[in-house]
Amino acid sequence: MVTLRADALAARLRDLGIATPQQLEQAKQELASTQERFSAILVRLGVLRDAEAGRRLATQLGSMPQPLGVVKTALPTIQEIPSTVWRSHRLVPMREEEGKLLLATDDPLSVFALEFFGRRCGRMMEVVLIREQDLAPLLTTLETSGVPVSRAPAAPPATAELREPAAPQRAAAVAAAPAPAAPSRPQIAPLTSAATGRMPEKPADAAGDEPIIQLVDSMLSEAVRMRASDVHIEPGHQQIRVRYRIDGVLHDVNSPPKALQGPIVSRVKIMGGLNIAEKRLPQDGRLQLTVEGRPLDVRVSTLPAMHGESIVMRLLDRSQPIRGLADMGMLEVDRNVWDGLIHRPHGMVLVTGPTGSGKTTTLYGALTVLNQPDRKLITVEDPVEYQVAGVNQVAVKSGIGLTFAAGLRSMLRQAPDVIMVGEIRDQETAQVAIQAALTGHLVLSTLHTNDAPSAITRLIDMGIAPFLAASTVQGVLAQRLVRRICPECRITDNATEEERAFLGPPELSQVIRSNGCDKCHGSGFFGRVGIFELLTISDALRKLIVNKASASAIRAQAVKEGMRGLRDDGCAKIREGLTTLPEVLRVITEE
Numbered sequence: 001m002v003t004l005r006a007d008a009l010a011a012r013l014r015d016l017g018i019a020t021p022q023q024l025e026q027a028k029q030e031l032a033s034t035q036e037r038f039s040a041i042l043v044r045l046g047v048l049r050d051a052e053a054g055r056r057l058a059t060q061l062g063s064m065p066q067p068l069g070v071v072k073t074a075l076p077t078i079q080e081i082p083s084t085v086w087r088s089h090r091l092v093p094m095r096e097e098e099g100k101l102l103l104a105t106d107d108p109l110s111v112f113a114l115e116f117f118g119r120r121c122g123r124m125m126e127v128v129l130i131r132e133q134d135l136a137p138l139l140t141t142l143e144t145s146g147v148p149v150s151r152a153p154a155a156p157p158a159t160a161e162l163r164e165p166a167a168p169q170r171a172a173a174v175a176a177a178p179a180p181a182a183p184s185r186p187q188i189a190p191l192t193s194a195a196t197g198r199m200p201e202k203p204a205d206a207a208g209d210e211p212i213i214q215l216v217d218s219m220l221s222e223a224v225r226m227r228a229s230d231v232h233i234e235p236g237h238q239q240i241r242v243r244y245r246i247d248g249v250l251h252d253v254n255s256p257p258k259a260l261q262g263p264i265v266s267r268v269k270i271m272g273g274l275n276i277a278e279k280r281l282p283q284d285g286r287l288q289l290t291v292e293g294r295p296l297d298v299r300v301s302t303l304p305a306m307h308g309e310s311i312v313m314r315l316l317d318r319s320q321p322i323r324g325l326a327d328m329g330m331l332e333v334d335r336n337v338w339d340g341l342i343h344r345p346h347g348m349v350l351v352t353g354p355t356g357s358g359k360t361t362t363l364y365g366a367l368t369v370l371n372q373p374d375r376k377l378i379t380v381e382d383p384v385e386y387q388v389a390g391v392n393q394v395a396v397k398s399g400i401g402l403t404f405a406a407g408l409r410s411m412l413r414q415a416p417d418v419i420m421v422g423e424i425r426d427q428e429t430a431q432v433a434i435q436a437a438l439t440g441h442l443v444l445s446t447l448h449t450n451d452a453p454s455a456i457t458r459l460i461d462m463g464i465a466p467f468l469a470a471s472t473v474q475g476v477l478a479q480r481l482v483r484r485i486c487p488e489c490r491i492t493d494n495a496t497e498e499e500r501a502f503l504g505p506p507e508l509s510q511v512i513r514s515n516g517c518d519k520c521h522g523s524g525f526f527g528r529v530g531i532f533e534l535l536t537i538s539d540a541l542r543k544l545i546v547n548k549a550s551a552s553a554i555r556a557q558a559v560k561e562g563m564r565g566l567r568d569d570g571c572a573k574i575r576e577g578l579t580t581l582p583e584v585l586r587v588i589t590e591e
Contacts, residue, residue: 035116337475
């Protein structure tokens, strides 16, 4: 069994950036006055995510819980302390060894309570870490044990006597304590200049904080201030590269020293509830926190790379409403067609595009419109990005067999009206989705194809019979996101020969550009706008699909019927002064 030491554990928590000495000291003081479990106090202080995190930290802190084995222990009754208090701290008195009272626990953080228990009992105490399954029967036995152990006379009570507080006193103590905080404290972190690349200086209100905690908090605060959707922490040979994705484009920011790589990774893993001891395998986690007064969902992904673990934190602002297609720049005529597609009683509607093109946002916008009391909506996603009230959302867990296909099959037994599949990745998922669309359900999903016509041929390539694809697919929306010209620094300039050639007739003599300003951090862009290609399946197109026509043949017929391609919609956005030619060329493929 592993013997725990408070000083060693405190040093480990500090080195990993989990807690500062000031936070630990504050928690000890609150333990003396409230007698709460130490893990619960750290939750209130915003250090841990939940009260059970202390037990999960055991393996990560290098203190592997050991089996109790077949050793029979006599559980003593310490009359000065009620058994309910021992139980609340997940501590069990076991026996005396060499003048010390040996305790067992499955929570390594309970070691910080020994000082207070020792004062009340008048003896030295030592705690060993055992497994949860071994502690459970000991806790039960503790309630019925009635054999006291021989001990020295009790020392005078300490200043803060350890006893089970009355309910009103405990409630008052908890009410007076700081309100529960997020797993980190970026709301008080300093902002750093992306141009300087310097590490953040210590603010006056965080004078005792550890540098690693400050640094990670500062990264998040700066990312929020700069409207970043992702924070990338990438280890190199000699330094750490930090980049923010702003309006879909990555920008280099500060580069911390290579020596801080391990502590930074550990800090982010702790925030995301990941295993800091596992460095060989990718891990995924998520957390909720408040940065600059804005509530965020943060998805954390780690990936073992050549020079260490690469980390990406995806920031989702929960305070912002889900964007509709009007906000994303879709023309009214296309919005009316799209609205008709998603209100059909059955069939399949697909959204295509590369990663980061806003496909999921478009589907969530459709769910928001369809989310009415007379409809049942179920989604299966990997992961669930936005939580929508009134929608049953299922997260894929491939490790236990809950794949897209398995989740979709189970969803059909729930009698839904509308089904959203986060992505059709394989033949099995495609076949189940097609069957759902054939049996009276409206199925919304995404595919990774470059344009709308290619979605049809992709389904056929996956093994879907052409006649099934033709009869179930109602429409396909292809989309991209381009950066929107900053409204504060936009200017009118003469169009170049390249721009006039790209835009075609009617000839445009002037276009809108931008110079860059403080609002857009000198980039000239602020926010993003979509360019779209909406394909509706007509009878003529169904005949082509049944005959296994190519994507180019399907495109030619769709254009003849009035479909406007991504290039044409991009030209329209340039003419409207919403974006620029380089932005459109960045996201579309010229034939």
